Amino acid sequence: MSLFEKKPRLSRSELREKLRKADGEGRINQQDRIRLEREVFGTKYGQLISQRDFTIALRELRQARFRTKDYREKDKLDKQIKLLERL
Numbered sequence: 001m002s003l004f005e006k007k008p009r010l011s012r013s014e015l016r017e018k019l020r021k022a023d024g025e026g027r028i029n030q031q032d033r034i035r036l037e038r039e040v041f042g043t044k045y046g047q048l049i050s051q052r053d054f055t056i057a058l059r060e061l062r063q064a065r066f067r068t069k070d071y072r073e074k075d076k077l078d079k080q081i082k083l084l085e086r087l
């Protein structure tokens with residue numbers, strides 16, 4: 001992942017900043033990207049996010065997408081997953 005090229009871990013503020021500056025391609029606005037950091041990487045991951053934590057959170061998003069039946073929610077989760085994969 002290019003997000004963790006130089007460091008084994010990122011602080012929450014670094015991750016939030018990278019999400020804020022990420023190219024959303026008009027799909028996810030800036031406030032939703034910042035909210036994504038709070039929702040997906042909640043307090044259970046602590047102050048530092050490792051590459052392993054990132055892949056676990058991404059896997060949990062994929063599982064949530066698979067479990068949901070609402071198409072709007074699936075679309076929202078798809079956009080979030082694609083954004084995180086592009087990082």
